[in-house]
Amino acid sequence: MSARILVVDDLAPNIHLLQVKLQAEYYDVLTARSGYEALEVAQSERLDLILMDAMMPGMNGFEACRRIKNNPDTWHVPIVMVTALEETKDRIRGLEAGADDFITKPIDDFNMMARVRSLLRLKMVTDQLLSHTGHTLSNSRSLLETIEKQRGRILLVDDHKRNAEKISTPLREKHQIVIESDPVKALRLAKTGVDAVIVSLVADSFDGLRVCASLKFNEESRDVPILVIGDPEDETRFVRAYDIGINDTIMRPIEVQELNARVQTLLRRKFYADSLRENFNENLEMVVADPLTGLGNRRYFDRAVEPLFDALETRDTAFSVMVFDIDHFKRVNDILGHDMGDQILKETAARLVTNMRAVDVVARYGGEEFMIAMPETKLGEALVAADRVRALIAGTPIFVDGEALQVTTSVGVAEAEPGESLRDVFKRADDALYKAKQSGRNKALPAAVRQAA
Structure with a gap:
């Protein structure tokens, strides 16, 4: 999993240690030596995760975390607080500042990487959700907060009654907890709809790893996130659990704040993924809203390119837009009739979509005009x-009712520039299309570079 991680610590040896460990896992690592510097980096760079030392001179990690989480441009970046403080009040202070999780010094490599991987998966699902719903960072916070307020249904698989009660009691304040000591019944329950499963690795009457494997094997429970609980000396079994496909781990003795943080991360990921799936299904008709060609319509295209503009502004990721227009289409409709024109539109659409990349956005923008956005x-x-x-379109006749028709298109192409809107890019591409028409048609011409204001 490739990702960019910011490490914040005022001590160079600590930064170097974390940097080496993370780079060994092929993460891209940025560093900051103070809370103030962390704010600057978070504002200027695209980040997927922040590891923040709690105690630093000047602005401490708690305040830096609070400011990052209150910033509309950076609030969505997961933050792990790194601290030598073990008091409960300090962990609560970190969570109140907006931290998503925490690890304690001296840092255990296995524990740290588990936190990193879990939160990076959450960040990935968050990005996908915002992209597919058409929300931007500035207007998406209320959407995610609404999703997070859902009451989760959590299945706890443990045959130690006292342990099960200790785990379930703090979680019951926000969620519905179902405790099951029989693994067969637990697997049956998991298929009926739960939002997360907590499995004990220290049970006496069943093998927790086998329960996890069965959950991942069954199609009905495969996507349900799993948290396993074990003892510190169970590291080998924890590694095996990750191989099976579980999502997170927690070691005994269990801190309530740590348990709540781990469970909340799993539920957020599950709820976001569910919302993403629901949004996709709800918008499927909109995506294929042009009944004639089967392509996306203008509304779909406008929403689909919003993430490309975000990437252009935040990461300087280039993208280009094409405007295809069928030459002399009005004459075709007037002479051959609209039924023939519809067949030409359908065949042209099919040739466009089958000869572009899977990542390209292809839409019928209106009439005989098609828009294509090419990311990166x-x-x-x-x-x-x-x-x-x-x-290709010009060189292969379109056959309609056994008659071969020669169809050509004219194309205007423009690369989006920082500060532009879709309307700006479209106008430049449309101007290039007009020039292609004026210069004889059946041509593809580039747009002029935008004039500086």
Whole structure:
């Protein structure tokens, strides 16, 4: 899992130690030596996770965490507080500041990597949810907070009654807890709809790892997040549990704040994924809203390119837009009739979508006009692709009712520039399309570079 992680600590040896450990797992690591510097890096760089030392001179980690979480541009980045303080009040202070999790010095490598992987998975699902719902960072916080207020149904699999009660009591304040000591019944319950499963590795009457494996084997429970509980000396079994596919671990003796943080992360990921799936299903008709061609419509295209503009502004990730227009289409409709025109539109749409990449956004923007957005593509590359597809359309007749029709298209291509809106990019691409029409049609021409204000 490739990700960019910011390590914040005022001591160089601590930074170096974490940097080496994280880079060994192929993460991209940035560093900051103070809370103030952490705020600057978080504002200027795209981050997937922050490891924040709690006690630093000047601005401590708690205050830096609070400011990052209150910033509309950075609130979504998960933060793990790293502290030598073991008092409960300090952990509560970190969670109140907005931290998603915490680890205690001296840092245990296994525990740290478990936290990192779990929160990176959450960040990935969060990004997907915001992208697919069309929400931006500035207007998505209320959406996610609404999702997080859901009451979760948690299955606890443990045959120690006292342990089970100790685990379930603090969780019952927010969630419904179902305790089951029989693994067969637990597997049956997991198939009926639960939001998370907690499995004990220290049970006497069943093998917790086998329960986890069965949960992941069954299709009905495969996607339910799993937290396993064991003793510190169970590290080998924890590693095996991750191999099976569990999501997180917690070691005994269990701190209530740590338990709540781990469970909340799992539930957030589950709720976000459920919402993403529901949003996809709800918008499926909108995505294929053009009944004639089967392509996305204008509304779909406008929403689909919003994440591309976000990536352009935050990560300088280029993308380009093409405007395809069927030449002399009005004449086709007037002479051959609308039924023939509809067949040409459908065949042109099919050729466009089958000759572009899977990541490209292809839509019928209106009439005989089609829009295509190419992520991570500069103008020169997009122009080559546009000309290739244009030549393919022109070089292969479209057969309608046994009659071969020669159809050509004109194309305008523009690369989005920082500060532009979709309307701006479309206008430049449309101007290039107009020039292609004026210069004889059946051409792909690049847009002019935007004039500086």
